Every structure is written in structure tokens, then in C-alpha cells.
Amino acid sequence: MNVAPSAEVPGSASIAGPSPPDSVLIAEDDPVFRRVLRGCLQKWNYKVVALENGLDAWTALQQENAPQMAILDWMMPGLDGVELCRRIRSQAHGSYKYVLLLTAKGAKEDIVAGLEAGADDYLTKPFDLNELRARVRSGKRILELQAALVKAHADLQFEAAHDHLTGVWNRGAITDLLQREILRSVRSGEPVGVIMADLDHFKRINDSYGHPVGDAVLREVAKRLLGSVRNYDYVGRYGGEEFLIVLTACAPSSLNMTAERMRVHVGEKPVDTAAGPISVTISIGSAAQCLGNPDQRGGEGLVRAADSALYAAKAKGRNRAERAPEDVAASPAHAAVAP
């Protein structure tokens, strides 16, 4: 499961979660057993989806938020429990499904075939309710362990790609994302825009109020930057008080507007800190990708160009946005009007 590479709310490592391990799908054509299973599981506080045949169960299991546990009868018209089990296992994506197969008593061959088809456990009819309860509970335990593992993995992935202080992408991740977006833009024809934003006089804040206050300012600025881009743009912390923003499918003409919106949004209200409200401003350098000549403005080139523009913004008095000059030198394609 990959952490979605989009602009994220800082600190949220959440993944689109499957349904909790206490919902159970039942596929059983026999009404007596369906009633027993549904009634008892509900009594034990499971959420139950009870279906009469394998095909309906297969459809239900494809849904987002489908139950993770399935109790499947072996013999059903249409699609039987074993075939259904095989289909569930052949599906590589999605969350793990715990499958409990119901078989007739003493059908050893069936049990072996069922386990080989990928069932996790089985229950023979006529089962007692105590046994049913114990087996469903052990399935639930496995699903909970599985969910904890998946979450731990997602948390680690999140941590590896995000800046601890601000929660935005870290330098490694934002650089990778820029590279990926540039490759994508060559195919899609939609150019990438890059913005370098740097807090003005940040050292003064640290020196006057201490690092904890400086950290709070950085967190708030990151939040304001995130709030001024679209949710398919990327914000990353590039260095100490420097942020790199990657704008996807960004027409060069709208780059200045975005930069200006960011500058205003960061500076319009003081940041509330433990040391009281502190006014901050940012300087911005931006650069647009020249699609006609990818060699000239790959990721590194774009960042360099934006950085020079940022330097110019600082030199011209800070709290302003500067645009890197369009690189007209080499690309003949640049002269052509884009289709």
C-alpha cells in the first residue's frame, strides 16, 4: 500500500482504511444456516452481510469497504465456496480476506481442497455455536494483527517521506516527486511549475524567541503554503526555512498568480505562538518548465532557476515573488505556439 503522493494535511499518516475486522460476509444458500450464522454473529456484535449465493458474495467482496472476513458455504449454486475462495486469493490488490469455509461433516477431501484453494480455516456442519464463535474470533485476531502490520508499514513509509517538524514532504521525497512529475509532463504535455519559498529573517525569530517558537512558525507557514495550492500539488521542506513547491499541470501564465497567492496568504496574518503573534513574510522564486526542451529544464535545472529567482527576490527587498526568466536561448520548439 503506497502513501498517496499528494498534498497532505501535516501529520496525517492515515490510509484509506478497509472496514474494521468485525464485519463478516456470509455466503450460504441454506436459509436455516444463514439464519443461524447471521443471528449469532449479530448477537456477538459483528456487522453481517448475509448472501444466498457465491456470485453475489463475489460482487459484494469487490466493493470498497467490503467485510474482511468471509464465511463461505462449500456447496452453493452458481459459484461454490472453493471457487469463490480461489477467486479471492487470485486477487492481488485490496486488503487481506480471512476465509472460513463451511463443509459437511467428515468430508476430509473437501477440507484439504478448501485449504489448498486458500481458505484460512474451516468449520464442519453441524457446528456448535461455541466453536463458531471461537473460530470467528481467531480470524478476527489475525485480521487485527494484519491491520496493525499494514498500519505500521504505512506509518514507516510516511515517516520516511515526510518532514517530522512540519509534516510536509521531506527533501528526498519532494525531489523524487518533482522528477516524476517532469517525466509525466513530457508524456502529458502539461508543464510543471516550481516554487522556492524562503522565510524572511527567520534567524531573527529563532534568535529572539528561541527554537520552539521558530518551529511553531515553520509549522504554521507549511500549513499556509499547503492551504494555498491545489490538492494535486506538492509542498516539501527543502532546507531549514526553505520550501519547495511542485505545481502539476501548471500553465506558465498562472505561475505568477500562484506565487503571489502564497506570498499573501503567508504574510496576511501574524502567526500565533507561545511568544505572542509574530508577523512573517516569505520571498519566492519560481520557474516554469520549458516543455520543448526537457534537457534544459529537468528537475535540477528548474530548482536552480527558481533558486536564482528567489535570490533576486531577496536582493530586491524580500516579501516578493520573482520569476526566473524564460529560457529562450536554445529551444526552437519554444518559439512555436503550443497546440
Next chain:
Amino acid sequence: MKPLRFDAAANQPPIGSGADSASAPISSGTNLWGKAEALRRLGGDEDLLRELCRIFLEESPKLQEKLREAIAHADPQAVMRAAHSLKGELGYLGADGPLQAARELEDMGHGNDLSRAQETFTFLEKELASLHLVMQDFAGARA
């Protein structure tokens, strides 16, 4: 709790005697319905057992009909399927009397030999008729 027993001496029609299951009709089997076993399996939940009996009373005639047709059409696969379902329900409800006959029919279907199916089916129907009466008494539902 001992399974209910029905012997030839207690041959009373059940009509009007709903409360007293000992006066239920008889069949040839000794253990027509092991209600105690079914109850134990359900953790002693009488209400649930009652509801299951009602479902069984509604569903088993359909399976009987399927069996009858399957035998009439000499279709061993269909005999096996219907007998299998019936067997599962009977086993779960502890109805050992008709259970044996259902099991035999399933085996016959499985073995592609329906030569004795009609005879076994007739016996099964008789057992089921008795079982239905007892269950109706218990479940408080009249067909």
C-alpha cells in the same frame, strides 16, 4: 435433557394439543427429533431454535418438491444436491429420523444409482411429515 422419544403407543393426533409435545404423532424411527442436542448446539437458545424450526417448516417442503422432481426425472445430480441440503438442515436440527434417509438419497445421487430412490423418498416423506408436526407444536406455527 434427553432427546424426545416417540413410540407407537403415543399415537395421538396433535391437533389441539399444542402444549404437550409428548402427545405428538409417531413415526417408525425411535429418535425422530433430538431437540436437546439441537438446543445444546445453539447454546440453549430456545427462541432461536423455534425460529429455525419455522424456517425449516417453510423451506423443507421446497426441498422435498425438488427431490420428488429430481427422482421423477431420474436426475442423480439434482437428487444429490437437494438431499445434501436437506441432510444439512436435518443434521443441524438433530432430526436423526429422517436424516438417515436423506443421507442415503444423497449417496444414491452421488453413486448415480437411483434404483431405490423412490422407496427411500417415500420413507423420508413419512418421517418428515411426523417431524413437521412435532416441530409445529414446538414452534407454535401451523402449516
